Amino acid sequence: PLASQKEVHSTSDEVVEIHANVDDQPGEGLGYAMEQLMAAGAYDAYFTPIFMKKNRPAYQVTVITTSGQLTAMVDLLMTHTTTFGVRWVTMKRATLPRTFKTVTTQYGDVTLKIGNRGTQSKVTVEYDSAAALADRHHISLDQVRHAALLAYENELG
Amino acid sequence: PLASQKEVHSTSDEVVEIHANVDDQPGEGLGYAMEQLMAAGAYDAYFTPIFMKKNRPAYQVTVITTSGQLTAMVDLLMTHTTTFGVRWVTMKRATLPRTFKTVTTQYGDVTLKIGNRGTQSKVTVEYDSAAALADRHHISLDQVRHAALLAYENELG
Amino acid sequence: PLASQKEVHSTSDEVVEIHANVDDQPGEGLGYAMEQLMAAGAYDAYFTPIFMKKNRPAYQVTVITTSGQLTAMVDLLMTHTTTFGVRWVTMKRATLPRTFKTVTTQYGDVTLKIGNRGTQSKVTVEYDSAAALADRHHISLDQVRHAALLAYENELG
Amino acid sequence: PLASQKEVHSTSDEVVEIHANVDDQPGEGLGYAMEQLMAAGAYDAYFTPIFMKKNRPAYQVTVITTSGQLTAMVDLLMTHTTTFGVRWVTMKRATLPRTFKTVTTQYGDVTLKIGNRGTQSKVTVEYDSAAALADRHHISLDQVRHAALLAYENELG
Amino acid sequence: PLASQKEVHSTSDEVVEIHANVDDQPGEGLGYAMEQLMAAGAYDAYFTPIFMKKNRPAYQVTVITTSGQLTAMVDLLMTHTTTFGVRWVTMKRATLPRTFKTVTTQYGDVTLKIGNRGTQSKVTVEYDSAAALADRHHISLDQVRHAALLAYENELG
Amino acid sequence: PLASQKEVHSTSDEVVEIHANVDDQPGEGLGYAMEQLMAAGAYDAYFTPIFMKKNRPAYQVTVITTSGQLTAMVDLLMTHTTTFGVRWVTMKRATLPRTFKTVTTQYGDVTLKIGNRGTQSKVTVEYDSAAALADRHHISLDQVRHAALLAYENELG
Numbered sequence A, B, C, D, E, F: 001p002l003a004s005q006k007e008v009h010s011t012s013d014e015v016v017e018i019h020a021n022v023d024d025q026p027g028e029g030l031g032y033a034m035e036q037l038m039a040a041g042a043y044d045a046y047f048t049p050i051f052m053k054k055n056r057p058a059y060q061v062t063v064i065t066t067s068g069q070l071t072a073m074v075d076l077l078m079t080h081t082t083t084f085g086v087r088w089v090t091m092k093r094a095t096l097p098r099t100f101k102t103v104t105t106q107y108g109d110v111t112l113k114i115g116n117r118g119t120q121s122k123v124t125v126e127y128d129s130a131a132a133l134a135d136r137h138h139i140s141l142d143q144v145r146h147a148a149l150l151a152y153e154n155e156l157g
């Protein structure tokens, strides 16, 4: 509890969540729009299936960004989706302070992201470094991920 | 078990389930396509959200129909969706033998569909008759539905 | 950038997004509720599939409306859905200033909605006018839409 | 309208809606996380399917809670999901004042939840009491639910 | 390729996939139905969100079972869902031959399922044994899972 | 009708639809699996959100392929997903005979796919050629698509 309160308080900041409902654009155009949003620095952009009036299967486009990037992201949504309107809300956010570390596995080097949770830590495997090794060795992503986590455990002793 | 086997055996027939994946058509065009499919006599037409390659949020269009209607339904899919290909499979089907019955409620008459399950029966309220009364009385659909089920129970004694 | 900032600033206003989670009402009752919400003037009402406790497949009902309409919309949700509670948040909104224009195609007249984005414009085809022509000529909605966009391009020269 | 305005005003309070997007954790771990969140007193916890970058099918985890429980819920999300960040927003909420009542059916006693809407009331069947009877009698949940609603109607006269 | 062909051929058998579309039953009744289907021995039962006519957000119920269990499963669907009809198709199936093995971790004993893929093997952690330890130690499911996989790797040397 | 019957009959062939339900693998591993399946020549590979037992939000992985590729695709699913079993069914398929054509727009050359439907034709814009021009000119995919369709109409006269 004490540890976790510190987590929330010390790292909380704000993000903006932008929503647009799209029922008049093909999915491939939305896929293209996501690439533009991510390339422009959105924290995240994703699609949620929704069901709208007149039997229209649609998607809600959500973008997570900063208030400083809001105007640029709204502009990209206006350009790359068919929407005539977007809405947004500011949300509080808590994130774990993180460090990066490289471990060596039988497949090659893999980057880990390590979150600091007071006396505990939280580890995740960076996708790009693991996917590159999976590609090279023709194995599954999970095999590389588990090898990296094993290497990390062994280093910790 | 004996009763239910009879159910399955005595009423089983076949339907065709047609699938088309659509990632290059707006949702409003799909809503329009659904209307055309239903108007042409499809048993059912519905959309399932699916996630396709290149980050494309898409929809699978499914049509349930008879083998006799297959060609007409494929033609409608080719006309009203952007797909260049559809696939289908024949499925066995079991349906309950059914009768219709009208009951009188404080809001007006409602039609019930009654399925025969041997010694048991299964009752459902026909949407259109209930929705008309809900509209007229400015109440919820559920209020009409429960009044109709109550009237049915009371008639049975 | 300059243009888009102006867009956001000059047209931003507020909407309210209302959420209710429904796991104890049939889908046909929700479809009926959507009709009541739209008829009462909601900007939008839509369903999002969600997965709740005790293996319950459910739907989140979302309504987009104004603060002035909030009470009426909450009342409709309480009447037409089974929910005992709803929640809402005010969101900022940016919309493009828009004008309407009619173009003539080989199928008949179609209404376009044109959004003003500074030096650029954004065009979309009004569904009802296009669907009416698709119905009359037994063609797809997309065929009418593209004919309308073509007529618009040709007018612009 | 008068009645419903009172509803909204007299019972409105606040809840916090917390979001986390998860694309690097198996579904079974998320199911386990939901149990921990509900056991710790979340009003609700649910999953929404979303589609994220790099063709990743993912889930948004949403938790509805109070501001007093926020820190504890964020801590549970950090412990039981793989996320490195969560975001939240405070929402207004309106709930119906409610009472509970037991009715006797041919299957046993069932608890009803009754919402007070001024001159109207709204009734729902408590799941656990109905499911227990359905289990004991090997019948469907709906059969018990309708028997309970019928008993309630008959008591009201 | 040789190995995998053997996999498919030596272990292929048949399953039946049953579908029912449900738009007139609350989600909590479907959750109850799933429990009945699983308790009766279905290989799997799950819900897919679908969007049906008249703006109805609905769910497709799917049951995976054997041809020997088909009648019993159809009967359960007729009893515990509101559907008046179900459809099914026989599918070929390939499964990995599997063995079970217990490993010891710092949290207690965990059961692993090991699939034989010729020269390779595939390992997964049995949910119930891992969830019990996560509950006892107040840690995440993933922590137990990774400890178990680590123990397995170390045993293999 | 005559035309469409010919369509179905002259071009019908068979595809295999493979299903695997995955509730114990992260979404990023599934995104990686999709890339492997598409690179190996699957006609299509996609994810459908499903809700499984024990509150598990999951995904059904579907692969569309030929009977000749079945073994290879099953092997890839066994390697790149956590599943211990897959199932498949053979489906009939109808596809439009198609030709490709390049048109010149103000942005550059775009490839069109043209389906032959007897006296009618059906046109779609090839994604990769359009996306390349959208990237180069910093415009939306839809702008390039509509320019290409306009160029096609003008060539037809």
Ligand code: NI
Residues within 6 Å of the ligand: A017, D019
């Ligand atoms: Ni949100």
Ligand code: NI
Residues within 6 Å of the ligand: B019, F017
């Ligand atoms: Ni399918």
Ligand code: NI
Residues within 6 Å of the ligand: C019, D017
């Ligand atoms: Ni929300």
Ligand code: NI
Residues within 6 Å of the ligand: C138
């Ligand atoms: Ni006609």
Ligand code: NI
Residues within 6 Å of the ligand: C146, F146
């Ligand atoms: Ni278009």
Ligand code: NI
Residues within 6 Å of the ligand: D138
């Ligand atoms: Ni029993």
Ligand code: NI
Residues within 6 Å of the ligand: B146, D146
């Ligand atoms: Ni009911």
Ligand code: NI
Residues within 6 Å of the ligand: B017, B062, E019
């Ligand atoms: Ni199906």
Ligand code: NI
Residues within 6 Å of the ligand: E138
């Ligand atoms: Ni404890």
Ligand code: NI
Residues within 6 Å of the ligand: A146, E146
């Ligand atoms: Ni793992």
Ligand code: NI
Residues within 6 Å of the ligand: E017, E062, F019
């Ligand atoms: Ni299936």
Ligand code: NI
Residues within 6 Å of the ligand: F138
């Ligand atoms: Ni540039």
